[in-house]
Amino acid sequence: MPAQSNGGSHPATRRAKRPTLRDVAALAGVSIATASKALNGRGAVHPDTRDRVLVAAEEVAFTPNRLARNLLSGRSGTIGLLTNDLIGRFSIPILMGAEDASGTGEMSVLLCDARGDAIREAHQLKTLLSRRVDGLIVVGSDTDPRPSVGEKIPVPVVYAYAPSTSPEDCSLVPDNIGGGRQVTQHLLDIGRTRIAHITGPADFLAAADRAQGVAEALGAAGLPLVGDRPLYGAWTEAWGRTAADTILDRFPDTDAIVCGSDQVARGVLDALHERDLDIPGDVAVTGFDNWDVFATGSRPRLTTVDMDLELLGRLAAERLIRAIDQPLDAGITTLPCRVVVRESTAG
Amino acid sequence: MPAQSNGGSHPATRRAKRPTLRDVAALAGVSIATASKALNGRGAVHPDTRDRVLVAAEEVAFTPNRLARNLLSGRSGTIGLLTNDLIGRFSIPILMGAEDASGTGEMSVLLCDARGDAIREAHQLKTLLSRRVDGLIVVGSDTDPRPSVGEKIPVPVVYAYAPSTSPEDCSLVPDNIGGGRQVTQHLLDIGRTRIAHITGPADFLAAADRAQGVAEALGAAGLPLVGDRPLYGAWTEAWGRTAADTILDRFPDTDAIVCGSDQVARGVLDALHERDLDIPGDVAVTGFDNWDVFATGSRPRLTTVDMDLELLGRLAAERLIRAIDQPLDAGITTLPCRVVVRESTAG
DNA sequence: AAACATTCCGAAAAGGTTTTCCTTAGGCTA
DNA sequence: TAGCCTAAGGAAAACCTTTTCGGAATGTTT
Numbered sequence: 001m002p003a004q005s006n007g008g009s010h011p012a013t014r015r016a017k018r019p020t021l022r023d024v025a026a027l028a029g030v031s032i033a034t035a036s037k038a039l040n041g042r043g044a045v046h047p048d049t050r051d052r053v054l055v056a057a058e059e060v061a062f063t064p065n066r067l068a069r070n071l072l073s074g075r076s077g078t079i080g081l082l083t084n085d086l087i088g089r090f091s092i093p094i095l096m097g098a099e100d101a102s103g104t105g106e107m108s109v110l111l112c113d114a115r116g117d118a119i120r121e122a123h124q125l126k127t128l129l130s131r132r133v134d135g136l137i138v139v140g141s142d143t144d145p146r147p148s149v150g151e152k153i154p155v156p157v158v159y160a161y162a163p164s165t166s167p168e169d170c171s172l173v174p175d176n177i178g179g180g181r182q183v184t185q186h187l188l189d190i191g192r193t194r195i196a197h198i199t200g201p202a203d204f205l206a207a208a209d210r211a212q213g214v215a216e217a218l219g220a221a222g223l224p225l226v227g228d229r230p231l232y233g234a235w236t237e238a239w240g241r242t243a244a245d246t247i248l249d250r251f252p253d254t255d256a257i258v259c260g261s262d263q264v265a266r267g268v269l270d271a272l273h274e275r276d277l278d279i280p281g282d283v284a285v286t287g288f289d290n291w292d293v294f295a296t297g298s299r300p301r302l303t304t305v306d307m308d309l310e311l312l313g314r315l316a317a318e319r320l321i322r323a324i325d326q327p328l329d330a331g332i333t334t335l336p337c338r339v340v341v342r343e344s345t346a347g
Numbered sequence: 348m349p350a351q352s353n354g355g356s357h358p359a360t361r362r363a364k365r366p367t368l369r370d371v372a373a374l375a376g377v378s379i380a381t382a383s384k385a386l387n388g389r390g391a392v393h394p395d396t397r398d399r400v401l402v403a404a405e406e407v408a409f410t411p412n413r414l415a416r417n418l419l420s421g422r423s424g425t426i427g428l429l430t431n432d433l434i435g436r437f438s439i440p441i442l443m444g445a446e447d448a449s450g451t452g453e454m455s456v457l458l459c460d461a462r463g464d465a466i467r468e469a470h471q472l473k474t475l476l477s478r479r480v481d482g483l484i485v486v487g488s489d490t491d492p493r494p495s496v497g498e499k500i501p502v503p504v505v506y507a508y509a510p511s512t513s514p515e516d517c518s519l520v521p522d523n524i525g526g527g528r529q530v531t532q533h534l535l536d537i538g539r540t541r542i543a544h545i546t547g548p549a550d551f552l553a554a555a556d557r558a559q560g561v562a563e564a565l566g567a568a569g570l571p572l573v574g575d576r577p578l579y580g581a582w583t584e585a586w587g588r589t590a591a592d593t594i595l596d597r598f599p600d601t602d603a604i605v606c607g608s609d610q611v612a613r614g615v616l617d618a619l620h621e622r623d624l625d626i627p628g629d630v631a632v633t634g635f636d637n638w639d640v641f642a643t644g645s646r647p648r649l650t651t652v653d654m655d656l657e658l659l660g661r662l663a664a665e666r667l668i669r670a671i672d673q674p675l676d677a678g679i680t681t682l683p684c685r686v687v688v689r690e691s692t693a694g
Numbered sequence: 695a696a697a698c699a700t701t702c703c704g705a706a707a708a709g710g711t712t713t714t715c716c717t718t719a720g721g722c723t724a
Numbered sequence: 725t726a727g728c729c730t731a732a733g734g735a736a737a738a739c740c741t742t743t744t745c746g747g748a749a750t751g752t753t754t
Contacts, residue, residue: 018501020710031734036712043713044732061499066477067423068710071414072739081458086443096433099460108474111428111458113446127455130413152408154365237644263644270646273620293641297584297610299617367740378704383742390743391702415740418709 019060028056080128085141097313135320156323160316171332174307179337180213192256196226198243199260200235240267262287262294284345300343366407375403427475432488433460444660482667503670507663518679521654526684527560539603543573545590546607547582587614609634609641631692647690
């Protein structure tokens, strides 16, 4: 038999019209104005009346329709999160931080993945604007600057991870240079002097920045980089293995390798094991990203650099939420990284 | 100098009131009714008039306020995605699939992470309902059944990855048993007969299911599992290493190891390398999850089981969107897995 | 020229909530 | 008892769009 439209069963109740404030007011025997005030604790309403309203609301399982409230207030209580690689590793912590910061209050997160496609991004942007998001966080897939999402956006925009090319915009990025410097300093601190650097593609700003940090720390210590230049390649374990072999063949006295990512570091560890070298006894190894499954799954566990992306996301959201009322401060803000020391450098 | 409220500069324009349909209509010299029809291509409106309206809309950069439209239609054009481990590996592909399915049309995704906290989940649920989501996808962090999100939800709910304990609900889960069977069959097909199984905690349904699949395939071939029982432990590389050592010490003639996850498989590979065994010559190894960075970063690359979570997410969203108009079909639907063959089994 | 059909446009209601006054009733003071 | 004040509740506007229905103007037919 076909489903009735008004049974008590599961799918049927679904179609029931949701109760409105009018229903609550009628049940409590008051006007909708009074009902509204009672529910929101605003205005002067007699305690007895208020209780009646609350009971009535409870009874019909009243849920205020935020669509109506939003229409009135002109705000949706929503922030749009425009990401470009959901699958990637960097959007997620940022997303969590943003969700964290906004979820506590009245804000929710509307998610869009542009998949790196500009057309798609423009479309998503239009949708989000049409939905009257109160603000926008744009997350890049790498730290290379990206074009501004548009100059005439009627809501504040914060760029996270990848900064905007426009100095008018507000961007939050991790301090990759500092991270490279810090982790190199850590190696210097534990007495390493023949330090090599293996990292990702040279045309990634993240790789270049980290390499610059490494160079700065070594320069300050008056030491050269083993092989003089970083080995640029790919963000993969395979490249880590290859590059480590290259380094060790040419410079067997290398006593530390700074890697541009945890994945590269894993490859390097592999190559070192293959040669029966002791880590960190013979060669210390460091990663970058503090990608948990890689950094703590390895043997030994990796000393690495944590960019604190969740904090970055939270800050981005907080800044954005503040910017809904106050003007947004333009410019690029860099967030410090921190070195997480584990057994790959601390014997 | 303090920022003016009406300059042409960036932060100033932000505060400008957004143009409404009324503005467009006034500029085009028509009524708002006509403007609406012209913009939406509905009703009979003269081409010249329509053009005037379109030009006017363009001029003031009109973006329709979906809040108003939604209030009128009673639908928000939004689906809520309630996840429980954003950080985890399984929510993301599902999220992508859902976003994919809904993004094409008029639907957007409202994201909430309950972080595994029931209180928090109830709160998020209330918020989503208040925002009048048209439907809900609930994503679990593992395949263990989870309590229904509530019986009196006024919108359709689809459970993805983790099924609901209530048979009244609609759930979509990967076929872990089938996956275990398939990958074991693959090993049998390439001639392996002494097969061991190393997997995660016994109280994870995913581990138990996969083990059951392995047992079924071996049973059908009339073969015992090496060591008779699966080695349950943790979803970590460390456990993979430990367990592989245990197996090989006790059963040196083992010629294949089915692992419950790619991480475990990585640990197993490590242990095999340590013993200078050839993979897959001496021992073939398989993973589970097809987690790209693990499965293709290893040496050799891992044969593994792909649960096609993105498809699962897309199906969940499609089913949900369909359910907004039609009744939702209850029950648990399992989605087949597929074996991805790589060098760890194909010499 | 009258009746009619067709085409195009506009007035108004609806959707659910919040907020701003305004009204009413009761209590208080002089 | 008259005047005033306060507390409590209600009417109605506002938010913006969509849609229905009716009206006006033009063109067509007898």
